[in-house]
Amino acid sequence: MYKELPQDIKQEETVSSELTHMCQTSKHSCIKESSTKTRDCRTTINNEKLSTSFKETPANSNADDQQPYRNNEAELHVSPTEALKMKEFYLLSIVCMCSYYPYKFVNVFYKTYGQTFIKDDTFLSIVGSVAGAVHALSRVTVGLIQDKISYKLTSLLLLGIQTVFLFTMVATSLEGKVTYMIWICGLHFTFSLAFVCIPAAVAEVFGSKYTAEIFGMEFFTSTASFFLWSLFIHCIISTLGWFATFCVTAALSFIGILVTVCFPETQRTQPLISRNFDRNSAGPSFGSFEH
Numbered sequence: 001m002y003k004e005l006p007q008d009i010k011q012e013e014t015v016s017s018e019l020t021h022m023c024q025t026s027k028h029s030c031i032k033e034s035s036t037k038t039r040d041c042r043t044t045i046n047n048e049k050l051s052t053s054f055k056e057t058p059a060n061s062n063a064d065d066q067q068p069y070r071n072n073e074a075e076l077h078v079s080p081t082e083a084l085k086m087k088e089f090y091l092l093s094i095v096c097m098c099s100y101y102p103y104k105f106v107n108v109f110y111k112t113y114g115q116t117f118i119k120d121d122t123f124l125s126i127v128g129s130v131a132g133a134v135h136a137l138s139r140v141t142v143g144l145i146q147d148k149i150s151y152k153l154t155s156l157l158l159l160g161i162q163t164v165f166l167f168t169m170v171a172t173s174l175e176g177k178v179t180y181m182i183w184i185c186g187l188h189f190t191f192s193l194a195f196v197c198i199p200a201a202v203a204e205v206f207g208s209k210y211t212a213e214i215f216g217m218e219f220f221t222s223t224a225s226f227f228l229w230s231l232f233i234h235c236i237i238s239t240l241g242w243f244a245t246f247c248v249t250a251a252l253s254f255i256g257i258l259v260t261v262c263f264p265e266t267q268r269t270q271p272l273i274s275r276n277f278d279r280n281s282a283g284p285s286f287g288s289f290e291h
């Protein structure tokens with residue numbers, strides 16, 4: 001269910017089995033004939049093999065032209081050590097951090113802030129449950145959106161909505177319960193960026209072999225530094241109040257927008273291979289992407 005099975009392997013197995021069966025049949029028929037005819041049969045078998053191979057070659061070459069570095073052995077795989085030398089790794093790490101911090105902040109403090117003007121604890125619990133369901137559905141929806149457009153546009157859309165909701169969060173205290181629920185659910189819809197868009201972008205940029213390792217490295221920077229960030233937010237809440245706290249969190253989300261703007265529009269492994277593989281070198285030299 002994770003991805004489609006490679007079609008090339010199935011086609012190769014089918015062609016191989018057909019050739020084997022054809023050769024065995026021709027061999028049995030040739031044994032019964034004279035030595036002269038046996039030579040003719042062998043020549044016929046070789047010609048049939050060559051003709052079958054030539055028939056299959058154009059189809060395979062066309063498929064390779066369409067997807068030259070995907071679903072085959074030539075696909076690029078950037079190791080975690082090599083990924084640390086690329087600027088795309090740090091850009092994705094910053095975006096992941098700018099999306100993950102607001103997610104943890106809202107998860108921790110949404111009820112604390114809601115209690116400042118909503119005295120119904122049952123309603124606040126319902127808001128948290130509905131927001132969790134919205135977040136779960138958003139992971140599927142955001143994945144479909146990113147498949148239709150791109151990582152960059154999807155990230156800009158989510159971070160833009162997230163920034164607006166965070167900057168205007170204090171207005172929910174004037175509007176009431178319904179507005180508060182809409183804002184919390186809207187924020188949880190945008191929080192799928194760090195869990196859906198970033199892993200997909202890592203797979204596109206660095207290849208699928210080390211996606212888990214590289215994404216873990218990027219996510220580790222966000223989770224490890226969140227302990228200091230939570231103490232910082234607590235100091236802001238106690239000294240400057242909720243409005244300044246939401247502004248600081250929204251500013252962090254806005255930084256994610258600026259970093260995403262700097263990210264190349266299209267990230268594929270093919271341009272990296274064609275740009276960085278040197279014919280005279282033993283391997284690739286990994287550098288930055290071009291637009």
